[in-house]
Amino acid sequence: MKKWVIAILTVVLVIILGVAIGFFIGNQEVEESPESLDDKVLAQQNQHELEVVNELSIATSGQDEKTTPSTKWLLKTTYNDCGHTIEEKQDIPTMYVNLTKEELKEKLEKEWDIEEFSKDQVVLSRYQHGICKEHYVLREKDGYIAIYTLNQYDQEEFLEMTEISVQYLPELDVENLKKGIQVTGKKELNETIEDYE
Numbered sequence: 147m148k149k150w151v152i153a154i155l156t157v158v159l160v161i162i163l164g165v166a167i168g169f170f171i172g173n174q175e176v177e178e179s180p181e182s183l184d185d186k187v188l189a190q191q192n193q194h195e196l197e198v199v200n201e202l203s204i205a206t207s208g209q210d211e212k213t214t215p216s217t218k219w220l221l222k223t224t225y226n227d228c229g230h231t232i233e234e235k236q237d238i239p240t241m242y243v244n245l246t247k248e249e250l251k252e253k254l255e256k257e258w259d260i261e262e263f264s265k266d267q268v269v270l271s272r273y274q275h276g277i278c279k280e281h282y283v284l285r286e287k288d289g290y291i292a293i294y295t296l297n298q299y300d301q302e303e304f305l306e307m308t309e310i311s312v313q314y315l316p317e318l319d320v321e322n323l324k325k326g327i328q329v330t331g332k333k334e335l336n337e338t339i340e341d342y343e
């Protein structure tokens with residue numbers, strides 16, 4: 147063979163070899179990269195799980211448990227004169243967020259006792275003089291049944307009129323309505339009114 151033919155063949159061979167090697171390496175990289183990505187994601191997940199586990203162990207460690215913005219806030223007031231306990235669910239006031247039980251105790255007004263304390267729920271209770279707001283009186287007014295509430299001093303305050311006329315009620319009911327019929331709670335109030343309808 148002539149020298150130039152050998153030279154061209156060599157060049158062609160080198161080019162083919164180069165392309166083949168390049169292709170092989172490129173392929174390897176493509177195949178490798180998803181694996182290394184997976185590894186990274188896996189490592190990150192493990193790290194995340196580790197952090198979650200750490201948070202959990204901190205949260206359940208007890209003493210240092212603190213209130214959060216999502217802590218349920220339940221207020222219980224017991225009224226001395228009627229003995230009823232009124233429960234009130236509220237959003238936790240921001241000034242009481244991120245406090246331990248001891249810190250909360252210091253910040254609260256003296257009337258409140260901490261009945262329950264966890265990061266999920268805080269229950270506060272107190273006693274008050276007088277009667278609760280759940281006391282109603284039904285009374286005849288201008289020929290109709292009217293609803294009054296009893297305030298904390300046991301005095302009647304007009305709340306609203308019903309559309310129930312006393313005109314066709316039995317005599318005994320009319321007598322009772324003149325004296326005033328006391329009921330406790332909205333449920334009993336509604337049931338009593340329905341009886342007259």
Ligand SMILES: [Zn+2]
Pocket residue numbers: 225228229230277278279280281
């Ligand atoms: Zn009451």
